[in-house]
Each structure stands twice: as structure tokens, then as C-alpha cells.
Amino acid sequence: xxxxxxxxxxxxxxxxxxxxxxxxxxxxxxxxxxxxxxxxxxxxxxxxxxxxxxxxxxxxxxxxxxxxxxxxxxxxxxxxxxxxxxxxxxxxxxxxxxxxxxxxxxxxxxxxxxxxxx
Amino acid sequence: xxxxxxxxxxxxxxxxxxxxxxxxxxxxxxxxxxxxxxxxxxxxxxxxxxxxxxxxxxxxxxxxxxxxxxxxxxxxxxxxxxxxxxxxxxxxxxxxxxxxxxxx
Numbered sequence: 001x002x003x004x005x006x007x008x009x010x011x012x013x014x015x016x017x018x019x020x021x022x023x024x025x026x027x028x029x030x031x032x033x034x035x036x037x038x039x040x041x042x043x044x045x046x047x048x049x050x051x052x053x054x055x056x057x058x059x060x061x062x063x064x065x066x067x068x069x070x071x072x073x074x075x076x077x078x079x080x081x082x083x084x085x086x087x088x089x090x091x092x093x094x095x096x097x098x099x100x101x102x103x104x105x106x107x108x109x110x111x112x113x114x115x116x117x118x
Numbered sequence: 119x120x121x122x123x124x125x126x127x128x129x130x131x132x133x134x135x136x137x138x139x140x141x142x143x144x145x146x147x148x149x150x151x152x153x154x155x156x157x158x159x160x161x162x163x164x165x166x167x168x169x170x171x172x173x174x175x176x177x178x179x180x181x182x183x184x185x186x187x188x189x190x191x192x193x194x195x196x197x198x199x200x201x202x203x204x205x206x207x208x209x210x211x212x213x214x215x216x217x218x219x220x221x222x
Contacts, residue, residue: 047213104205106162
């Protein structure tokens with residue numbers, strides 16, 4: 001059974017840092033694409049970042065230079081290091097498996113909430 | 119840029135509804151549709167514009183290619199009242215603004 005479980009969210013002051021983790025079971029992060037998608041309270045979905053099976057990474061312009069996606073193959077986890085956090089980064093952060101050819105997200109975690117506020 | 123319409127829709131059980139998504143440039147068939155219920159993660163319904171995800175009821179259907187796409191739900195069931203998003207993956211990823219489907 002495929003499962004993705006996010007953790008690491010919380011309340012953080014503007015300018016601070018936070019590291020989110022996505023624990024994966026049912027597939028290997030070394031042979032799949034994993035993305036982070038966020039949803040601000042009461043708003044729509046926004047793609048944040050992806051790590052491909054070959055380790056290549058991409059970011060949305062809104063987080064480029066501040067966020068870093070990485071993976072730990074031995075623990076089958078994907079992380080999102082978030083620096084210089086802003087109020088507009090407040091959202092529920094989901095990790096999701098991205099189907100390589102089609103690019104859609106077929107499995108999602110339950111999300112972890114990040115609140116950036118002083 | 120993905121433009122989804124309408125932003126909200128009221129319908130009754132048994133109705134047939136259609137949601138539209140328009141891309142700013144051609145995306146081929148790199149288009150998916152998701153359903154999201156309050157407090158839950160999105161659920162993939164349709165991928166490659168018209169392919170039904172495993173386990174999704176056949177009352178959901180998708181059509182289109184290039185820039186214009188539709189999601190049709192035929193014979194609405196009570197569990198279908200939710201928010202729906204389109205998603206293009208031809209160039210990184212962009213989601214539509216969402217359509218909230220409410221009970222009339």
C-alpha cells in the first residue's frame with residue numbers, strides 16, 4: 001500500500017527556517033518523482049518543488065533560492081528545507097508522488113501545516 | 119496559466135455538470151482533474167485529459183486537448199459535492215483556481 005506521511009510543520013516567525021519531511025512507503029523515492037504542493041488557507045493548490053528519480057530538482061519561482069528539496073534513499077524520505085520564510089508561505093504542505101510520464105499526482109499525503117507569523 | 123470556470127456551481131443529485139479549464143498555450147493532453155473534500159488531500163480523477171484513474175466511478179469523464187478541456191460528472195451523487203481542480207503538467211505544474219460544487 002502506498003503511503004506518504006508529512007511531518008515538521010509548525011508556527012515560525014518571518015525570516016525563520018523549517019524542515020519538512022515526507023516518509024514514503026509502498027514505493028521507492030529513488031525510482032519515482034516526488035513533489036511538494038501547498039495550499040494556503042481557503043485557497044487553491046500551488047506546486048512548490050519536485051525531485052526526479054535521477055536527483056534533478058525544480059522549484060516554483062515563488063520559492064526558488066529559499067527552499068531546497070532533497071531525499072534520503074536509505075530512509076525512503078523526501079525533505080523540504082525552507083529558509084527566509086514569509087507570511088505568504090503559510091499553507092498546508094502536501095507531498096505527492098508524481099507520475100513520470102503524465103506528470104499528474106496519483107498519491108498524496110495528508111499534509112503538514114506551516115504558519116509563518118510574528 | 120490555467121483558467122477554470124465556473125468558480126462555483128450549484129446542482130442537484132442526479133444532475134449532469136461540466137467544468138471547463140482553459141490553458142494559456144497548448145498543453146497537448148497533459149491535463150489532470152482532482153477532487154478535494156474539506157480537510158482532505160486532493161484525489162486524482164482523470165489524467166492525460168481523458169483517462170479515468172483506477173477506482174474512480176465512470177460517471178466522471180474528461181475531454182479535450184490543446185487549450186480547452188472539460189470535466190463532466192453525469193448523474194451527480196451526494197459524495198460528489200466537493201471542490202475540483204484542473205492541473206497542467208506540460209510545463210512544470212499549474213493548477214486551476216478550483217470549482218466548488220455545492221448542493222442546490
